[in-house]
Amino acid sequence: MELNKDLKILIVGLGLLGGSYAKALTSAGYTVNAITRRESTVNYALEHKMIARGTTEIDKDLISGSDIIVFSLYPHVFTDWIKNYGNIIKPGTLVTDVTGVKGCVVREIQDMLPDGVEFIAAHPMAGRESSGIEYSDDRIFKGANYIVVPTEKNTPRGVEICRALGETLGFSDISVLSPEKHDEMIAFLSQLTHCIAVSLMCACDAPDLERYTGDSFRDLTRIANINDEMWSELFLLNRQALLKEMDSYRECFDKLYTGIKNGDREAIRSMMRLSSERRRKFDKKKVTEK
Amino acid sequence: MELNKDLKILIVGLGLLGGSYAKALTSAGYTVNAITRRESTVNYALEHKMIARGTTEIDKDLISGSDIIVFSLYPHVFTDWIKNYGNIIKPGTLVTDVTGVKGCVVREIQDMLPDGVEFIAAHPMAGRESSGIEYSDDRIFKGANYIVVPTEKNTPRGVEICRALGETLGFSDISVLSPEKHDEMIAFLSQLTHCIAVSLMCACDAPDLERYTGDSFRDLTRIANINDEMWSELFLLNRQALLKEMDSYRECFDKLYTGIKNGDREAIRSMMRLSSERRRKFDKKKVTEK
Numbered sequence: 001m002e003l004n005k006d007l008k009i010l011i012v013g014l015g016l017l018g019g020s021y022a023k024a025l026t027s028a029g030y031t032v033n034a035i036t037r038r039e040s041t042v043n044y045a046l047e048h049k050m051i052a053r054g055t056t057e058i059d060k061d062l063i064s065g066s067d068i069i070v071f072s073l074y075p076h077v078f079t080d081w082i083k084n085y086g087n088i089i090k091p092g093t094l095v096t097d098v099t100g101v102k103g104c105v106v107r108e109i110q111d112m113l114p115d116g117v118e119f120i121a122a123h124p125m126a127g128r129e130s131s132g133i134e135y136s137d138d139r140i141f142k143g144a145n146y147i148v149v150p151t152e153k154n155t156p157r158g159v160e161i162c163r164a165l166g167e168t169l170g171f172s173d174i175s176v177l178s179p180e181k182h183d184e185m186i187a188f189l190s191q192l193t194h195c196i197a198v199s200l201m202c203a204c205d206a207p208d209l210e211r212y213t214g215d216s217f218r219d220l221t222r223i224a225n226i227n228d229e230m231w232s233e234l235f236l237l238n239r240q241a242l243l244k245e246m247d248s249y250r251e252c253f254d255k256l257y258t259g260i261k262n263g264d265r266e267a268i269r270s271m272m273r274l275s276s277e278r279r280r281k282f283d284k285k286k287v288t289e290k
Numbered sequence: 291m292e293l294n295k296d297l298k299i300l301i302v303g304l305g306l307l308g309g310s311y312a313k314a315l316t317s318a319g320y321t322v323n324a325i326t327r328r329e330s331t332v333n334y335a336l337e338h339k340m341i342a343r344g345t346t347e348i349d350k351d352l353i354s355g356s357d358i359i360v361f362s363l364y365p366h367v368f369t370d371w372i373k374n375y376g377n378i379i380k381p382g383t384l385v386t387d388v389t390g391v392k393g394c395v396v397r398e399i400q401d402m403l404p405d406g407v408e409f410i411a412a413h414p415m416a417g418r419e420s421s422g423i424e425y426s427d428d429r430i431f432k433g434a435n436y437i438v439v440p441t442e443k444n445t446p447r448g449v450e451i452c453r454a455l456g457e458t459l460g461f462s463d464i465s466v467l468s469p470e471k472h473d474e475m476i477a478f479l480s481q482l483t484h485c486i487a488v489s490l491m492c493a494c495d496a497p498d499l500e501r502y503t504g505d506s507f508r509d510l511t512r513i514a515n516i517n518d519e520m521w522s523e524l525f526l527l528n529r530q531a532l533l534k535e536m537d538s539y540r541e542c543f544d545k546l547y548t549g550i551k552n553g554d555r556e557a558i559r560s561m562m563r564l565s566s567e568r569r570r571k572f573d574k575k576k577v578t579e580k
Contacts (some may be wrong), residue, residue: 249490
């Protein structure tokens with residue numbers, strides 16, 4: 001199987017990401033079908049020509065007639081789904097996902113799937129503060145990163161197809177990480193940032209703050225408007241890695257605190273110089289991508 | 291004196307903010323002159339028609355011939371300037387500034403100025419990660435906040451003119467705070483956010499992070515590329531207020547840490563709900579302003 005336009009792609013879960021996948025893949029010329037929880041979501045997707053067919057049922061023909069299935073569900077909903085209906089998926093199908101943690105999910109899913117069904121995990125590093133199909137937008141993939149997360153059970157062909165899917169979706173940089181490396185990385189880059197934004201927003205309740213703020217606070221707390229159901233699950237599924245990153249961040253924060261308390265200007269400035277130097281790498285990237 | 295186009299405005303210090311003020315005020319039809327440190331900056335400003343006249347000298351005629359003088363300098367450079375040359379400013383002149391801390395600056399400046407010269411402090415809540423006149427851009431004021439910071443020595447007329455200046459510059463929301471309230475607010479909204487971004491950037495040196503990141507990390511660390519000379523001075527000038535805000539933020543961060551460590555999902559979710567609710571206020575604002 002190569003990635004070609006005769007393939008039938010099934011998306012399970014038409015939320016913000018599932019919906020954005022549907023838009024991108026339909027635009028690219030693929031036949032995209034969907035299974036999702038709510039009838040209203042199916043109707044929305046059909047009306048907006050995001051999918052060819054959609055249903056809220058476990059439609060065996062739709063499932064077994066798919067070449068690629070993308071799961072865009074909360075982690076525990078995903079594993080439950082595979083537990084209950086994974087046996088319907090026909091051998092030769094490639095299964096992938098968008099789940100934000102991998103270590104505790106990937107091997108479990110691989111073990112539950114029938115022989116001949118390959119599950120290759122992926123993490124699209126794109127999203128929005130708002131959830132739901134009505135916020136879906138395939139432009140969020142432009143300039144964004146996509147991580148393919150194979151295990152020892154995956155085939156080079158599976159990795160290649162997953163990578164090609166990332167390219168088709170419009171991602172700018174596609175890389176490959178093991179589940180463990182992925183979870184470490186995500187603990188730092190994504191989960192810790194959400195912890196920081198939530199903590200900062202909880203830390204002050206002075207009135208009218210929004211009248212005095214500059215963009216730095218706005219940008220830093222954008223993600224403090226957070227889907228608490230999903231993110232609390234992701235935090236707890238990656239608890240050890242996240243606590244480790246929280247510890248090392250707090251160590252730096254405390255070091256800066258001590259520098260300020262002691263009036264040690266050189267200690268403060270040397271941290272600022274290090275942070276500036278490191279941050280510039282992220283800028284360059286962004287400019288190149290635009 | 292009302293704010294009218296016959297007024298001569300002098301800007302001392304043509305950096306990012308001083309340059310952006312010059313652009314905005316020249317566009318609005320005022321005669322804008324400037325004193326700045328480097329000859330090359332004067333030339334840049336003249337070539338780009340940002341100012342009518344400019345010099346690197348302490349030009350007594352230029353200073354005493356100005357109706358409004360805006361100081362856009364580092365705090366200690368500002369106080370040194372007033373100490374050395376404040377006596378040149380003629381009575382009737384309104385002096386204002388853009389300094390990021392107020393408590394330790396405003397009253398000192400007011401005490402040093404000659405009788406009849408009113409200093410009314412202001413803080414434009416706009417900026418960029420890059421410094422220097424070549425990054426100046428008066429569009430940074432659109433949608434941004436401007437804070438007028440009077441003391442008991444200021445007149446209602448001084449406050450009104452300063453407010454009108456903020457409107458002319460293009461700010462969307464103009465408010466008035468005492469120096470002490472301003473410094474508390476800024477400790478939380480601006481200085482603490484910079485401490486967080488710097489600490490986060492210092493916390494991890496894994497290679498190729500930029501290949502795996504999403505926008506949340508990019509947005510949160512935008513300000514980690516920081517002018518260490520200026521910000522270390524601002525931090526230390528507002529040390530007590532900043533340490534207090536750092537303490538209360540760390541308390542929230544630790545609470546979240548404990549929730550994650552104990553697997554207490556409800557504790558995590560209730561913080562996330564609070565942060566989401568509070569953050570939405572900032573969104574609405576932004577939307578209205580655009």
